[in-house]
Amino acid sequence: MNASSPMKEVGRPLVEVRNLVTRFDLKTGLFGHVSGRVHAVENVSFDIFPGETLALVGESGCGKSTVARSIMQLDKPRSGSIRFDGVELVGAPRQVVAKFRRQAQMVFQDPFSSLNPRMTIEQSLIDPMRVHKLGSLETMRARAAELMAKVELAPELLERYPHAFSGGQRQRICIARALALRPRLIVADEAVASLDVTIQAQVINLLMDLQRDMQIALLFISHDMAVVERIAHRVAVMYLGEIVEIGDRRSIFGNPQHPYTRKLLSTVPIADPTRRPEGRVPMSDEIPSAMRAPDFVPVELPMHQISSTHYVRQVAAG
Amino acid sequence: MIPANSAPPELPEDVILSVEDLEVSFAVRSRAPFRAVRGISFTISRGETVALVGESGSGKSVTAMTIMRLTEYDGAAITGGRVLMRLKDGKVADLAKLSEKRVEALRGAEISIVFQDPMSSLNPVFTVGDQIAEAVVHHQGKTPEQARQIALNTLKLVRVPDAERRLDQYPHQLSGGMRQRVMIAIALACRPSLMILDEPTTALDVTIQAQILDLVRALQQEIGMSVLFITHDMGVVAEVADRVCVMLKGEIVETGTVYDVFAKPRHAYTRALISAVPRLGSMADKDAPEKFPLLVFEPERQLAEAGK
Amino acid sequence: ETKNPGTFVFMWTDDIQSFDPAYIANTPSSYGALNIYSRLLNFNGSKISEFVPSLSTEVPSLENGLIKQGDDGSVSYTFPIRKGVFAHKVGVKGADGKITWEYYDKLTDAQKAAIAPGYGQITPDDVRYSLLRAILQGQSWMSNAITEVITAGKYTDIAKWVETEGKVKTFAEASPETLRKVYDQLSEQIVVDGDNVTLKLPKSFPATLGVIALPFGTSILDKEWVASVGGWDGSGDNWKAHYRPELGANPLFAEENGTGPFMLEEWDRTDRRITLKRFDNYFQGPAKLERVVMRTVPEWTTRRLQLLSGDADFVAAPVEFIDELSKTEGVKVIDGLQKVFSRGIFFAWPLDDNDNPAIGSGKLDGQGIPPDFFADIDVRKGFNYAQNYDALINQVLLGKTVQSRGPTVRGIMGYRPDSPIYSYDPAKAEEHFKKAFGGKLWDVGFTFTAYVTEGNPQLTAALSALQMGLSRINPKFKMQIQALPWASVSDKLNNREKPAAPLTVMGWGPDYSDPGGPLGAASYYLSPTGLVGGMVGQGYRDLMAEKFKPLLDEAWASNDPAVREPIYAKLQDMSYEYATTQFLWEDFGYVVTRSNIDGYVDNMILYGAWDFYPVTKAND
Amino acid sequence: MLTYALRRLMMLPIVLFALSLMIFALQMSLSPTQRLAAYAPSPDYLKGGQESIRRMIEQYGLNDPFYIQYGRWIGGVLTGNLGWSETARQPVSTALMSLFPATLELVVLAFIPCLLLAVFLGSRAGIHLNRWPDHVIRIFTILGWSFPVYVFGLLMLLVFYSALDWFPPGRLSQWAQTTVSSGNFVRYTGANTVDSILNGNWAIFVDSLRHLAAPVITLTYVNVASMTRVMRTSMLETLRQDYVRTARAKGLPRRVVELKHARRNALLPVATIAGMELAVMMGGVVITETIFDYAGLGQFAAKTAANLDFPAVLGFGLYFAVVLVLMNLIVDLIYPLLDPRVKTQ
């Protein structure tokens, strides 16, 4: 419970992301002419250490999921490097990726579309093991039951189909599936956003227990600053595809530097009626879009170091 | 239809809505009807904001929709209780027993609702202006021109920038936050005395959510209507509510002022709920992440799940 | 009341191919030529060997001296041409000297006086031109019949003539000189001589007058008009350009300028409707009907209901409805009309044994038949005894016709009502089958497929009856039936070394009343170069060449019916004896009209085509 | 949207080319003798004997290799000549052009009531899901599509022509036909209803409607089923939508909610298939036209197919592809009017 931040002890990061760029072309017209481009991820760099939780926060559409998918090799980055355990993944041969996929797993936001509706829970849990040929059917079954216990679900439920479960239960099953291969990295993409607070708290506690037990590195994507404050060792704030501020949790929450980080913090409703904000003037500004003209060249603003673990990007003029 | 022989229901002067022992069931073929709301009671006073909280599926939306008499379209029936409402003309009506025709006249005019998902709650093929003005034309018998003017004013009221232009736009041309404002404008257009907001911010971005909450608060001060605010986010409750009703499995397990409920939750479920709420700043002096100090509310929970 | 008084609404399922008489060759198409054009001679009512004058003022005969026989065996036919016959449209010379074509019916007297000589006026030269044109166009076998008449059977068509004359492989290679030479030879045989036109034949051709009276290439055109619409102008140097014209490029395809009782008012090919209008100045007096509308209506129920409601005056009807219709009020049925058409099942041998699904294994092992299966006369006889002729005639044809006795049918020379015919006789069939292939056939049985053109329930029934007969004689006798589109049936029979179809149901009829000659019934069936012979294989042709051809030649060489008749009768008997074909029945005709329609004349050799001239529609 | 439509239009030549190759290949799978049947459509034509058959094959170049025949045909097509149809006794293009107005008239007249009825019945059934209007409509539509068209057509004839003499077959009565054929009647379009109006001849207008009624009813009935189904499903879908709930919450009367808010949106999927449906109807009038003796494309196409009249089959195939694409194009262009969401995308 009292483990201090692991980065000081472990030398090498498990995941090293450097200058990751992912853009999506929007094609229109007769010959698929590129009429615009979504700069979903621009020049993003960060590390994740074993046993550490890095939280990635930001508004909807700012590119959090794209970062996650790029790490998971589900999206092809335009440029940049992603190393896992020192091995480069971008452009890596299939075997390397396959090996990586045994060690990294992802949990998705929507518990309703994350499970194959035509597979029983047991089949869903066993499938990853089958893919990697981990033992006989009996051992895999035993492991599935074990996993169910781990996420506090009764093993009898294994024969059920997903539609028989509530969202929270499904999310726990997804976590169980992610654990099936004993991963070293879990990417949780808004994995608790759709859950009730009580269940959300349970799931977060569960994740933290698992992380502690198995020294899992966790990339925790969220837009809920209050949740992030509880779970994260370090926090990266994304805005329009870029990381605008990154640092250890206490620096970010205690000493936010970037105006966007501050805004994000100020909008969190405080669950205490005695601390109601007074006299806030209703705003009506909207979130800008990351869509750009095809010939747009992004200007890269420098990052400034605030402390040994805290960096902030310079604010664009105007 | 109001039974002719019963005496007209009465309400205390400052109460605008009183739900008494309301029971709602869904007919499920070949099985016993599912009781989604099991005899709940609460009141809302003039100008007051009541928050209805509870876990997903506890019956919050069903309660709200039943007050609007919309659940019957989903196959539900009011199996007991009353929903008394003080109308603008001072009379008191039992919404649970009104005829379809009379309910139609009340909906939108006396009592209105804003739904959770602004993306799907607006009709994609009609302009924003039409959708706001429609209810005005219908309830107040205004001409289309007058209604348009009212729609414009309402849009301005909900702080939609560039309201004239927006009036002729279609929902898909607006952002999520803007659409939720339009939904609020629709609900406000006829100046109802009670507005129900069913999780109006859950589908929105964090920064937008704050804007909407600010707006609701400001509007309530400006127009002075009562609000029934449904949410499962205790942070939101803390920000907007005067009083809180906590729902669990179709029943209200606790009612009280927002201060009392947060400070001294009495019911075990409320305590569990409040303990699970992440509070910004609560970790300010901690080095490492910490788990939630969970209070287990139902020891038989796992059993129940296993047997489901 | 009578619907559409004066208009005869004629609903059929057929179609006219072209209005150019030299182009057409089938019965439906002949309706146009028959009613719009005139010929030198007409058939005398329903008689098929008697003629009456038309554009020729006399019917040539030996007696009146218009037929002359030369010492070298040559024969000449002379036709005195009627004077003062005008076509539907005539060329009127305007003040500017230009000639415009106007409807004769609409001319004022002044205009009549200004008719340019020969323009729309029928002259002996027009007659010669029309015959030459039909021959040189070389398109239809009915026009080629004129070539055969003129060459007395030496050449079947003009192409053959040119190829022989120019010693080239194909017509296309022929030099202009050759073409000119053929033209010159031809024009020496069709000569204008004052008001007469004379045909000079190198040899006797007994069916000459029959061909002249047919409503095809012998229909008379006006040369000036044809030239004016872009057709052949009669010159001997450019006729190749008009040889075998593309249907649509033919200027006479949808236009006419005949001398017949009706004019083509409209041919709406989209609506499949032809409207004929009365020609008031027809040289034998105007017709009774003002208009004839011919519609193609494929669906029987639709036709029937239109007949019943009076919207149609004539409908083509399936046989099975004629009894019922004859009892219907307002409807008149004339049935039992004789036809020269007979139906048969053709045996073919030797069969194509190359990838031919019809003969199964291709061996005598029960799973197929050997390619020369029908070469065995016992097989053919067995098949002929296995057919239930009576059932077919009584049930399919409602007893309204008779069993066919061979190639020659009632009304044609050589037909004898007492000649031998096959009947359903399982015992005899068994006897023959047991003899066939040394008895092996009976033990192992056979399997093969017989073909029929689809959409013809009567012919299918004929195969079905045969199939039943065979399988009841010996369950190992399996004849499958397959209905195919006409194209595929044709493919199994034509343009190939050996036929692929073991058995085919079809039928043919002669095109003139004489059984001999290239288009006669006997030749169609029994000549090695005949129509049937061309389709059913070398084995059949060899049989014909050996046994039948000498007799055919002998009969054709004579002009004396007393000599010819016994020979044709003998051929008829021989076709029974050799079981050349399974002759089924003679087709019969019937017409279904409203009861106020009168004046229909059935002529067998015209295949019952309607001559609308004598037809009347009474008003009730 | 427009570019998308144009893109579709640009695909057309490729589709047409592939289609023509496909049909041509089918044709070439036949022997020359079989293909000759297009020129010699019945046994009569073979009376000339084997010699004549060979000459005809030569005349029409049926022995030439594939590429020469295809080249000949495509060369013609590029100069606007689709070849000669022996079935129609006309050039294929003329036949298609002259038959098109008749079929278009019939199909459009049937399509409009079909669409309206489908929208009406489909929304009714959707609104009253699982109650008697829904059951009645379902039975009605299933009846419609499980009855062979010709059975329905013949029964129509029995009732409306034979018994009542209201709706005769054909396109015009004889007297009307005589008027139309006379030079005084200008045939602007070839569609009798339109032409009679343009000529100001009401008697003929009424007559042509009388003749159109039975095939129109038949076509409507057999085609309304599938569209009603789509409408019903789509109505069920929209009735579940949140905006319908919003409309109710506004206090709008039931009729307004169902007929304005729900039905308007439920129309969208119907609109997307409508163009296709119309085109399919234009290809599927074969039987209706045969039964009602209505000289149009369907009857013609069926006859050419049965006769293996390949120039016409090819022409008809190309025509149909063009109609299909045009219909879809029209739908694409109309769609933004119905659904504002696509306009700006």
Add this chain to the structure above:
Amino acid sequence: MKFLRYLARNPVSLLGVVILLAFVLIAIFAPMLAPPQSFQLSPYDTPRAGFLATPMPPSRDALFGTTQGQYDIFYGVVWGTRTAFKIGLGVVAISVLIGTVIGAVAAYYGGLVEEVLMRIVDVFMAVPFLIAAMVLTALLGKGIWPITIALTTFGWMSYARIVRSEILRIREMDYIHAARAYGASDLRLIVLHILPNAMFPVLVLATMATGSMVLSASALSFLGVGTEEGYADWGQFIAYSRNWIVGQPGNPFQFWYTLAFPGAAVFLFVLSWNLVGDALRDMLDPRHSH
């Protein structure tokens, strides 16, 4: 289990299943219900009581009467059940197979492959179904094989489209991403995760289409390119009735039996498949809760 529970609650669907089962039984027991005679070349050749064209009313010899050409209607209806199943299931099964493969390949490979395949689909869509089927049967000859080939050749496209769009939709579901993330191979993704989910709308469509194939075959029979003369096929029997639907004046329904029996068979067949299809759709609808 689920199915039975659904049926118990939906008498109309139950009716559909019962009718369908009845047809299955008739098909199975056809040799007992209408025993073929020893000299018949094939049991599908309907025996005929002579060659008279005019139909004969029901009698002891022919329970349902005889149709045009004296073919026994009872025999034709009984054995026609087998034909209906053969054509319906045959056409639909092959179409679904072709459509699924093409749709799946198109969706999976995308890019040029997809473009080409979908253009091929367009080409086939651009062929008027009935006419194309006619040409093909005219080429291949009559019989149920040619019919099956013709109906499939021009009938697989809708399945390809559905499969493709379903796959494109399902491909974006998180469980596919999850499976890819744990390293499932492409084949495994398609076969185990995508196709089973994509096939259900296809199944519903196929069920509905099965019934209507008999109708398409009947249209071909009407146009003269259906089954062989006398082949026990409802479509052909209905086509035989075409001249007899309108009876004589004064007795318009004289030959009712020629249409009524085969017509009822087709109607019930189509109806039952439709009801079963409706039921399947309801059951597979994710919104349907129980």
